Amino acid sequence: MIAQVYVDVGVPHLDRPFDYLVPEEWHERARAGTRVKVRFSGRSLPGFIVGLADESDVDTLVPLSAIVSDEVVMPASSVALIRAVADHCAGAFMDVARLAIPPRAARAEAATMGEVESSPRESQPCPIDLYPAGTALRTALRSGASPRVTWTVAGVCGPAGDWADGLAGLIGDTLASGRSAILVVPDARDVQTARAAVTRVVEPAHVVTLSADKGPQARYRAFLAGARGHARVVIGTRATVYAPVHDLGLIAVWEEADSSLAEPHFPYPSLRDVVAIRASQTRAAVVFASYSRSTEIQNWVDKAWLHEVAMPSGQASYGAPLVRIASQVDRSLDRDPAAHTSRLPHDAFTVIQKGVASGPVLVWVPWVGHRRNFLCPRCGEVARCSCGGGFEERSSGAVCCQVCARPAAGWRCSCGSTRWWAVTTGSARTADELATSFRTIPVLRSDSTHPVDGVGAEPCIVISTPGCEPHAEGGYAAAVILDASGFLSRPDIRVGEEAVRRWMSVMPLVRSGRDGGTVLIVGPPQDRAVQAVVRQDPAGFARRELQDRQEAGFPPSTRMATFTGDEAALTNAATQLTGYGYVELIGPVQEIDSDDFRLIARVPANRGEDFARHLGEMAAKRSQGKKSGTYTWRLDPVW
DNA sequence: ATTCGGACGGCC
DNA sequence: GCCGTCCGAATT
Numbered sequence: 253m254i255a256q257v258y259v260d261v262g263v264p265h266l267d268r269p270f271d272y273l274v275p276e277e278w279h280e281r282a283r284a285g286t287r288v289k290v291r292f293s294g295r296s297l298p299g300f301i302v303g304l305a306d307e308s309d310v311d312t313l314v315p316l317s318a319i320v321s322d323e324v325v326m327p328a329s330s331v332a333l334i335r336a337v338a339d340h341c342a343g344a345f346m347d348v349a350r351l352a353i354p355p356r357a358a359r360a361e362a363a364t365m366g367e368v369e370s371s372p373r374e375s376q377p378c379p380i381d382l383y384p385a386g387t388a389l390r391t392a393l394r395s396g397a398s399p400r401v402t403w404t405v406a407g408v409c410g411p412a413g414d415w416a417d418g419l420a421g422l423i424g425d426t427l428a429s430g431r432s433a434i435l436v437v438p439d440a441r442d443v444q445t446a447r448a449a450v451t452r453v454v455e456p457a458h459v460v461t462l463s464a465d466k467g468p469q470a471r472y473r474a475f476l477a478g479a480r481g482h483a484r485v486v487i488g489t490r491a492t493v494y495a496p497v498h499d500l501g502l503i504a505v506w507e508e509a510d511s512s513l514a515e516p517h518f519p520y521p522s523l524r525d526v527v528a529i530r531a532s533q534t535r536a537a538v539v540f541a542s543y544s545r546s547t548e549i550q551n552w553v554d555k556a557w558l559h560e561v562a563m564p565s566g567q568a569s570y571g572a573p574l575v576r577i578a579s580q581v582d583r584s585l586d587r588d589p590a591a592h593t594s595r596l597p598h599d600a601f602t603v604i605q606k607g608v609a610s611g612p613v614l615v616w617v618p619w620v621g622h623r624r625n626f627l628c629p630r631c632g633e634v635a636r637c638s639c640g641g642g643f644e645e646r647s648s649g650a651v652c653c654q655v656c657a658r659p660a661a662g663w664r665c666s667c668g669s670t671r672w673w674a675v676t677t678g679s680a681r682t683a684d685e686l687a688t689s690f691r692t693i694p695v696l697r698s699d700s701t702h703p704v705d706g707v708g709a710e711p712c713i714v715i716s717t718p719g720c721e722p723h724a725e726g727g728y729a730a731a732v733i734l735d736a737s738g739f740l741s742r743p744d745i746r747v748g749e750e751a752v753r754r755w756m757s758v759m760p761l762v763r764s765g766r767d768g769g770t771v772l773i774v775g776p777p778q779d780r781a782v783q784a785v786v787r788q789d790p791a792g793f794a795r796r797e798l799q800d801r802q803e804a805g806f807p808p809s810t811r812m813a814t815f816t817g818d819e820a821a822l823t824n825a826a827t828q829l830t831g832y833g834y835v836e837l838i839g840p841v842q843e844i845d846s847d848d849f850r851l852i853a854r855v856p857a858n859r860g861e862d863f864a865r866h867l868g869e870m871a872a873k874r875s876q877g878k879k880s881g882t883y884t885w886r887l888d889p890v891w
Numbered sequence: 892a893t894t895c896g897g898a899c900g901g902c903c
Numbered sequence: 904g905c906c907g908t909c910c911g912a913a914t915t
Contacts, residue, residue: 254903256903257903259902259903261902261904261905262904263904263905266901266902266904269903270902270903271903272903273903290903291903292902292903292905293901293902293903293904293905293906293907294902294905294906294907295904295905295906308903309903310903312903313903314903875904876899876900877899892914892915893913893914893915894912894913894914894915895911895912895913895914896910896911896912896913897909897910897911898908898909898910899907899908899909899910900906900907900908900909901905901906901907901908902904902905902906902907
């Protein structure tokens with residue numbers, strides 16, 4: 253008996269299974285999908301059995317060293333998925349396996365979990381039914397079909413805006429057809445929200461949560477529950493997309509564009525692409541849900557790979573807050589800086605004042621901390637410390653250098669001015685300002701270091717940074733989005749997309765316009781992202797954004813790879829890339845403030861798979877042969 | 892003749 | 904990646 257084993261060798265050119273002899277006494281235990289230890293080139297390495305055979309092409313075989321565990325953690329469907337994902341992003345099988353299969357925790361295997369008899373629940377009202385084509389989607393899932401949709405969740409404080417209840421309903425429908433479901437969300441907090449919603453629809457014993465925050469043992473236990481077929485629904489963070497559940501019928505993703513869903517480890521497979529690969533391999537249904545829409549999802553809509561589930565444009569704002577724009581105060585240099593210590597236009601004060609009369613008010617600020625980026629008010633020069641660092645304000649109110657901590661007191665601009673003002677104001681400073689202006693109202697702060705989970709219906713002002721907005725009971729009376737232009741001027745090609753995503757997710761936290769709910773955006777009125785939010789039209793925004801990308805030759809209409817390293821190595825890489833047709837090279841050019849060079853290669857999107865294969869071969873050759881210089885590379889970088 | 896080192900290729 | 908082998912140059 254021969255076991256075909258993928259061994260964790262760690263070199264790209266050995267990315268294939270190796271044959272090992274299964275000793276007689278293990279013939280029963282050696283199953284495809286189990287963890288093993290094998291001797292490889294003199295050392296003992298971990299691996300997975302991916303197949304069994306009666307014979308091998310290799311004449312002198314070495315026996316398996318050990319079967320680490322009897323659990324089938326990598327069934328054939330996982331092997332196919334991992335292989336396809338590795339090929340897609342030019343990585344090795346074992347690189348992807350490391351992301352897909354959690355480390356073993358022996359104690360979790362001992363715990364047995366009895367199978368729970370499933371009692372299919374009756375179809376119940378679900379937010380999806382409020383959408384055109386929503387009921388048809390549910391019927392399709394219940395009948396065992398596998399539709400693929402992007403659900404643009406309406407930004408309303410009410411059932412239609414409840415993403416978790418909506419996805420829970422779709423999961424219930426999938427289970428009713430005898431299939432299982434996977435739900436991927438950005439973080440542990442969303443896992444809990446989703447779990448609460450799903451267990452209202454599905455027997456809680458069938459639902460497990462898979463995330464790293466409860467420790468390796470809990471993570472492996474949830475993974476095993478899926479692999480053993482005990483769990484019918486697995487809810488978790490990004491690696492959950494690989495969970496080997498039985499009879500997969502639906503892969504749902506909440507907020508696919510959130511940066512925590514981007515895989516930070518080589519070969520950086522994007523969650524979105526893994527979903528597409530898995531869905532096509534298993535013929536599972538797909539739901540991407542969000543209050544907004546990324547260009548990649550729009551691209552799939554255009555290619556008819558995804559269908560849209562959204563409120564018709566006239567109805568999208570029904571139940572949504574009233575959204576208005578207030579232009580930011582013009583801080584012309586001839587004015588006295590003291591008049592501009594606040595970036596709050598009068599309009600914002602009015603909205604907050606009116607809001608706190610009837611409930612909580614959310615103030616959205618893009619940055620944490622106090623004040624940064626000081627300018628000379630007379631000549632506009634950036635105020636810099638003698639060491640070259642910029643100044644920042646501390647919580648004590650002292651302004652110091654960000655680099656050497658020297659106090660800014662005594663700073664003098666080249667024009668002679670000794671005054672400065674801040675361009676960037678963070679949430680802490682904003683909280684201080686508002687506490688001064690609204691002395692009788694509690695002012696709270698919520699940011700990633702100290703998140704506030706939720707607030708009651710009583711009047712208060714909540715200053716929040718992106719993604720940390722607490723839920724308010726009954727909805728906020730008003731929300732003010734500050735410094736939109738600052739947020740939009742970050743040097744990132746996705747700023748517009750990210751702004752729409754962040755601001756659209758504020759909408760469902762605020763009461764309906766009929767109940768006086770108001771959102772005021774302090775920012776550039778003509779900006780496309782601001783306009784998209786005012787008109788509650790994230791899909792239209794995504795269409796135009798995608799069009800811009802196509803015209804610029806940027807993903808998703810192309811696939812790109814970046815190479816960083818010394819010039820000789822990159823020249824070498826460029827030669828190898830030129831040998832491959834279709835590729836357009838930019839560089840190598842020297843990076844700013846570094847000895848390194850950078851080379852960008854891009855191909856039309858339809859050459860992507862072929863390009864990935866070529867990059868994989870380049871990596872294999874590099875690890876095998878003599879290396880001339882060093883470089884790092886990445887396919888599909890996140891810009 | 893002997894030893895050392897670095898390059899190369901195989902690893903089941 | 905690591906280890907073994909093979910060849911050439913340097914050393915005795």
